[in-house]
Structure formats: C-alpha cells, structure tokens
Amino acid sequence: MPAFQYLRPASLTEAIGAFRGDAAYLAGGHTLIPAMKTGLRAVERLIDLSAIPDLSGIERRGDRMVVGAMVRHAAVAHSPLVQATIPGLARLAAGIGDPQVRRRGTLGGSLANNDPAADYPAAALALDATIETDRGTHLADDFFQGMFATALAEGELIRAVAFRIPQAFAYAKFRHPASRYALAGVAVARFGEGPRVAVTGVAAGVFRWTEAERAIAAGALASLGPLERDDLIGDLHASAEYRAHLARVMLERALEELVR
Amino acid sequence: MRIRVNGETFDAAVHPGTLLVDWLRDGLGLTGTHVGCTTSQCGACHVMVDGEVVKSCTILVGQCDGADVTTIEGLGTPEALHPMQEAFRTAHGLQCGFCTPGMVMAGIAIARTHGAHVSDETIRHELEGNLCRCTGYQNIVAAIRLGARAMAEAGLIPAAENA
Numbered sequence: 001m002p003a004f005q006y007l008r009p010a011s012l013t014e015a016i017g018a019f020r021g022d023a024a025y026l027a028g029g030h031t032l033i034p035a036m037k038t039g040l041r042a043v044e045r046l047i048d049l050s051a052i053p054d055l056s057g058i059e060r061r062g063d064r065m066v067v068g069a070m071v072r073h074a075a076v077a078h079s080p081l082v083q084a085t086i087p088g089l090a091r092l093a094a095g096i097g098d099p100q101v102r103r104r105g106t107l108g109g110s111l112a113n114n115d116p117a118a119d120y121p122a123a124a125l126a127l128d129a130t131i132e133t134d135r136g137t138h139l140a141d142d143f144f145q146g147m148f149a150t151a152l153a154e155g156e157l158i159r160a161v162a163f164r165i166p167q168a169f170a171y172a173k174f175r176h177p178a179s180r181y182a183l184a185g186v187a188v189a190r191f192g193e194g195p196r197v198a199v200t201g202v203a204a205g206v207f208r209w210t211e212a213e214r215a216i217a218a219g220a221l222a223s224l225g226p227l228e229r230d231d232l233i234g235d236l237h238a239s240a241e242y243r244a245h246l247a248r249v250m251l252e253r254a255l256e257e258l259v260r
Numbered sequence: 261m262r263i264r265v266n267g268e269t270f271d272a273a274v275h276p277g278t279l280l281v282d283w284l285r286d287g288l289g290l291t292g293t294h295v296g297c298t299t300s301q302c303g304a305c306h307v308m309v310d311g312e313v314v315k316s317c318t319i320l321v322g323q324c325d326g327a328d329v330t331t332i333e334g335l336g337t338p339e340a341l342h343p344m345q346e347a348f349r350t351a352h353g354l355q356c357g358f359c360t361p362g363m364v365m366a367g368i369a370i371a372r373t374h375g376a377h378v379s380d381e382t383i384r385h386e387l388e389g390n391l392c393r394c395t396g397y398q399n400i401v402a403a404i405r406l407g408a409r410a411m412a413e414a415g416l417i418p419a420a421e422n423a
Contacts, residue, residue, distance in 0.1 A: 006276040006322045026323075033318045034300045037279075046277060048323060098389030099369065100306065100315045178301070180388065 001036050008048040016134055018047050019155035025049055027070060027109030030101050055159060058082060064162040069108025077102065088169035092119050097180050108158040114205065116147050116233065117181035121206040123171060125198035126187035127163040134159060146205035166191050172253035174246045176237055183238050184246035188254040197251065202243040204231040212251055261325040266334025276322025281305045283321050284331060292332040292361050303390035304358060306365035307331050313369040332361035343410035344368050353403025355394035366390050367404040376412030376419055380405060
C-alpha cells in the first residue's frame with residue numbers, strides 16, 4: 001500500500017477535525033483496506049474510528065431501533081434487542097459476508113460505502129431509516145444516490161442509523177456463492193400505511209420497487225409486471241434479465257417469510 | 261504501540277498502517293500465519309485479536325494497539341497441542357496444510373460460538389470464510405466436530421448442549 005498517515009482519535013470532534021485533504025474514515029475496514037491493498041483506493045490520511053465510544057450501542061428510542069455506526073454485523077446479528085424487535089434485521093446481518101467479515105464490518109461503513117450489492121442499504125431503505133451524522137439527519141429515501149454514492153458531504157460522519165420499527169420485516173437474497181454479496185436482494189417492511197420494498201444487487205444502486213409496493217398493498221401481486229429499469233446490472237455473474245427475474249423470486253420469498 | 265502476541269508484549273516499532281499479517285510474519289517471524297489470497301477471502305491468515313478470530317490481512321497494526329493477539333504458534337506446543345490442533349491431526353483434517361492455521365482458528369471460533377455439539381451443517385456454514393484449495397473439507401469438518409468436543413472435555417468451552 002502507498003504510504004499514508006494513520007490516526008486513531010478518541011473523540012468524534014477530534015475525528016472530524018482531522019479530516020482534511022485526501023482523507024478517509026476507517027470503520028471496519030473490510031471494503032476500504034482490500035481496496036487500498038489492490039490500489040483501487042489511495043488515501044493520505046486514514047482516520048480510524050474504532051476508539052470513539054459515541055459510535056457504538058444498540059437501543060430502542062420510541063418507534064425507532066437506533067444502531068451506532070461502528071456496531072459490527074455480528075453484534076446486530078446476536079443482539080437480543082434486535083432479535084426481539086426486528087428479527088429479520090438480525091437475520092440479514094447474520095448473512096453478510098463470512099463470520100470474520102461480520103466480526104469487523106460495521107453498519108455505518110456499509111451505508112457510507114453504498115455498494116450496489118450490499119445488504120444493509122436495502123434494510124435502511126425498506127425500514128424508512130434516518131441516518132444521523134455529525135451535521136444532521138438524512139432520510140434513507142434521499143441518502144442512497146446510486147453506485148457508491150450517498151448524500152454524505154466530504155468529511156461528514158455517520159453517528160447512528162435509526163431504523164423505524166415495522167409491523168414485520170423480511171429480507172431474501174440470492175447470494176453470489178463466492179463473495180456472498182447479493183446478486184439480488186429484496187427487503188420488505190410492513191408499516192401501517194403500507195409496505196416498503198427495497199432492492200439491492202440488481203441495479204446501479206439500491207432502490208424502492210414502488211410497483212411491487214402498490215401490488216402488495218392492493219393484494220394483487222399476480223398483476224405485478226417484470227422489474228424494468230434502465231440501470232439494471234449485467235455482468236459475468238448474471239445478466240440483467242436474470243437479476244430482474246431473481247428480484248421477483250426474492251420478493252416472493254421475502255413475502256413468504258413476512259407472513260410466517 | 262504496545263501489542264501482546266502469544267503472551268509476550270511487544271513495542272511495535274512499525275508504521276501503524278502496516279497490515280497485521282505482515283508485522284507478524286516479517287517483524288516477529290511468526291510465519292505460521294499464512295497469506296493465501298491477500299484479498300480478504302481465503303482465511304489462511306486468521307488470528308485472534310482479543311479472542312475474536314479475524315483476517316490479519318485486513319486489519320492494521322494500529323487497530324491492534326493495546327490488543328492481545330494469538331497466532332497459531334500461541335495455541336499450543338508440539339508436545340501439548342491445543343485440542344483443536346490435536347483433532348486436526350487425529351481426523352487428518354489437512355492435506356497440503358496451507359489453509360490449516362486459519363482452519364484451526366476458525367474451528368476454535370466455531371466451538372466457542374456454537375458449543376461442543378455443533379452440527380456439521382453449522383460447521384460448514386461457519387467455514388464460509390476459509391478456503392481449502394485441496395478441497396479436503398470432509399476431514400476438516402470432521403476435525404472441527406471432534407475438536408469442539410475435545411475442547412469441552414478440556415474445559416475450554418462448556419460441555420452443555422448448545423445451539
């Protein structure tokens with residue numbers, strides 16, 4: 001890796017103050033460090049967030065489940081509070097990567113990275129989450145802006161993610177067998193005002209499948225047409241057409257889990 | 261940076277951005293931790309950091325400041341192997357041996373998480389982050405099954421039934 005400065009601040013204020021020039025925050029590092037090793041990403045200043053106490057913790061706050069940005073996937077998967085409140089979210093976390101990735105990877109890191117095939121963005125979008133940063137709050141509906149793009153400004157730091165607690169939530173994904181990323185992943189959340197459906201892995205970024213939401217709300221899933229978008233991903237792993245087909249299958253699997 | 265490795269404390273006089281595996285191998289000469297893929301997929305580099313099994317090729321020395329690291333060299337001695345190492349020998353859970361240090365680490369993590377009576381299905385699921393290019397998985401699964409029971413007999417994990 002090219003030389004860089006490594007900093008491990010003990011407070012949020014210190015971390016934000018250290019962000020200047022070609023800098024990056026280091027959360028779990030399980031995307032960033034591999035990217036740095038292969039030369040896909042070079043930074044001059046790496047700001048490790050692991051010593052900051054304010055970014056951890058899982059708590060219920062009214063109708064929200066608030067998860068700190070540095071909470072590891074394994075901690076969400078094993079959290080009795082998450083298991084009792086949004087069990088489908090615990091299961092989603094338990095299916096990210098492999099056990100070693102889950103011991104290091106973080107919620108905040110996943111959302112900030114916004115990989116088009118990552119699992120957590122689909123959960124945040126379906127669960128109408130708010131993303132709390134050092135500068136304010138973003139609605140999930142506005143936060144995800146396509147491939148690796150988010151509403152975060154340069155140096156803006158995620159503190160926590162507040163998932164809205166639904167009546168029910170389920171996530172189904174067809175995993176790439178080697179990477180465990182989603183070839184197609186569909187998250188469905190049921191709220192009083194209707195369902196929210198978010199899809200990952202099949203297009204340039206996570207998105208809400210509004211036609212599916214309307215069909216579910218109307219109890220007319222059979223009338224739902226094929227998924228059509230102009231930014232579907234087709235690559236050596238799966239064609240765009242196959243991904244769209246998988247999205248439909250994953251939607252039905254998520255719905256089956258939702259009623260169980 | 262002060263890091264304990266296999267019970268001994270070191271002042272790590274390297275750049276904190278050094279990969280842990282590089283410091284362990286090149287700095288301390290602990291070459292039992294292997295570098296297979298360097299792309300965070302194969303698991304040959306697994307070590308324990310504060311008791312948690314992680315990929316040492318995807319963690320920086322700076323992130324381990326103050327931590328307690330255990331490598332394959334720190335698990336047992338040739339005369340008194342760790343029960344999981346002994347189980348790999350008994351069940352012939354290795355062919356070329358390259359993936360074995362990481363497999364043994366993963367096996368210990370599986371036993372600690374899932375208990376002495378962990379199922380083969382769970383073992384296979386939990387081994388997703390470990391690749392064996394010899395494809396000797398049958399005996400690796402058998403070794404971990406055996407090792408988990410042996411760890412319970414040795415009092416390293418509870419003997420009670422566990423999910």
